[in-house]
Amino acid sequence: MTKVDVAILGGGLAGNLLARQLRREVSDASVMIVEQSHERRWKVGESTVEIASHYLISKQGLSTYLYDQHLPKNGLRFFFDTERKDAELTTMSEVGTDRPPPTPSFQLDRARLEQDLLRMNIEAGVDVRIGAPARALDLEARTFEVDGQTVHARWIVDGTGRASTVARARDLRLPMEEQHPIASVWGRFEGVRDFDAIMDPAWRGRSRWVARALSTNHFMYPGYWIWFIPLGRGITSVGVVGEKHVFRRGIRTPEGFLSFLREHGAVASMIEDAKGLDIEGFTQLAYATKRFFHGGERWALLGDAAAFPDPFYSPGSDFISLECDYTTDLVRRDLAGEDVEDRARTYDAFMQFRYDATMLLYQGLYPCFGSYDLMRVKLNFDLGCYYNLWLDPIAKGDHLDESFLMKELARGPETMAALSHFAKLFTRTREHLSATGAYYERNQGEFNVGVDCLRPWLDEVGTPRKRRQIRARTEEVFNYGRREALKLLGEDDGKTLRLDQFVEG
Structure with missing residues (x-):
């Protein structure tokens, strides 16, 4: 029997990034990648945004490689x-x-990136098994068979993409055909x-x-x-x-x-x-999961093996970055003798919150996408929220602070309520523009740089800030979204609302 600390099922982007991060940050851990396909081919998920790029540079040390080999x-x-x-x-x-x-x-050229990451991982000492699928998976015993050998892993990580080996074994997949078809x-x-x-x-x-x-x-x-x-x-x-x-x-x-x-x-x-x-x-893009991590059973799901919201705004690699960070931290702590069950539950709850909040950007809002007037507002609003509420804490490493996450989760219902109210406001605005024949009115000849509510405070992002400063910026972004939508509705009341008023609706 072969024993390893971490067995990663799947040698795509998510699995390779986790293996590389483990070798860089938990160098004593033995790591195996099991990838059944010999071929590295083109895949979607070619575009990164700020959280994923920060991760690739700061945690993976890939900046020189990315500028040299990609765009x-x-x-x-x-x-x-x-x-x-x-x-x-x-x-x-x-x-x-x-x-x-x-x-x-x-x-990113995903085929080239995944091939290069496999090579880097082999050079870093990862045991890479190509061309042989993992069979006879037993999550209770944490064993499987590959190349005719039985492997026992302290941690099993699913990076098999939509095949979702662990998710299917644990019946974790939640369909989203009705909620977001x-x-x-x-x-x-x-x-x-x-x-x-x-x-x-x-x-x-x-x-x-x-x-x-x-x-x-x-x-x-x-x-x-x-x-x-x-x-x-x-x-x-x-x-x-x-x-x-x-x-x-x-x-x-x-x-x-x-x-x-x-x-x-x-x-x-x-x-x-x-x-x-x-x-x-x-034929169906979005789906969710009942769980991302299990500290007691020592398994984790990465990327498409866990959940996928929507490719608009390219969030897929952002999710991979968070999942790899959390899995690496759980493995590190577990190998040091710490009981990680509670921390895994916290990380899992935050990933669920992050997924649910992301879905509110899309669900029922695709009919809005064709109007410049409306999408100018939504795009600026969404970018302001992304930088202030999501990118900022991750750039500072706060997402690995359990006390920070507990506070964010306690505020989660308020965040979800406010974002839900904005989704309804954007829908009402779209209905008004369609009813009045103004949906396409300014779809020619206009230009907007997309940072209307972000540019004045962009330099603050990723720097030490008090909670009151973050709330003040959130209030600014929310008031921007409300004010600009009400202008399109012909209902601008000139008011500036407090943050709690956005929660109330």
Whole structure:
């Protein structure tokens, strides 16, 4: 029998990042990766945002590698079309930065990244088993078979993606088809038109110091959105995410996907000379889990093996970062002789809270996506909340402080109530804009940098702040969202509300 401290099932992004972090931070721990596939292929999840990028740099030490082998990202960028879907790209209203982002993020070729991480882990002493699946998994005994051997692990970590080996063994999967029924189709293309080769002076002038081509570019429509993500070496990821009624019969074929994309004038102009390389899809994207970590049974779920909310705003790698941090901390403490059951419950509760709060950004709100006027408000609001409430504590390491987490969880119902009220406000605004014929009114010729309520205090993020300072910034963001939505409704009352009033609704 082979004994290891941590056995990671799955050698994708999540499993490899955890293995690397364990070798860097818990160097005495023995680590095994079991990956059944010999092939490292393209995958979605190519775009990172700030929490994941902070993790990749500060915890993984991968900054030089990422800048050398992948692409820096110039933030998220959003384009808005006419109702007829015939606007030229240069006339579309746009939300996106006009200067280099204040925090780094990256566009990742997942196949190359996972192959390189496997190599790094082998060099770091991780026992990597490729081409042989884990069989006869017994979570009570924490054993499984691989390569004809029985392996006993102190910890078993599931990084098997949507196969979700541990989650299925423990019946942890919670379907979200009714709560958030969305699907996706995507592929990789060669020869996509360069956003920055468009020579229109006004178009080039408004983005000022940044290359649009390095952004995650979104084309926004009521009920769905289309992404363009550069992967380097002439390859671009193109996909659509939306409510299920968008996905007509045949869209999951190369011809059907191209036909759908070509119905959108600006999108069609970007792929006019492009060659499709592959096509994939999911008929249902979102799902949840009953549990992320179990300290008593010593197992953990990472990435898609645990839960997935929605790809809008690219939160997937953020979740992986948190899960890897928490799993590493639990393993470290357990190997040092600490009873980690209570801490695992706290980490699990926070991940559940984080997932539920993230879902409130999307559920029932896809019909809002096609209106520049409304999404300008929502995008600025969501970014302000992200920086102030989520990125800030993680950048300071507070997410590993159990007392901090307990306080956040105690405030959780208030946070959820406030975010729920904003979701209802955005829905009411969308209904008003549609009813009055104003939904598409400013979808051409407008530009917003996307940091309306963030820029004045951006430098504070990640620095020591009192709780009252954080609450004051939250109040500012909430009042921005309320004020701008009420303006669209014609109901602006000029009031500035206290934070507790947003909880009350």
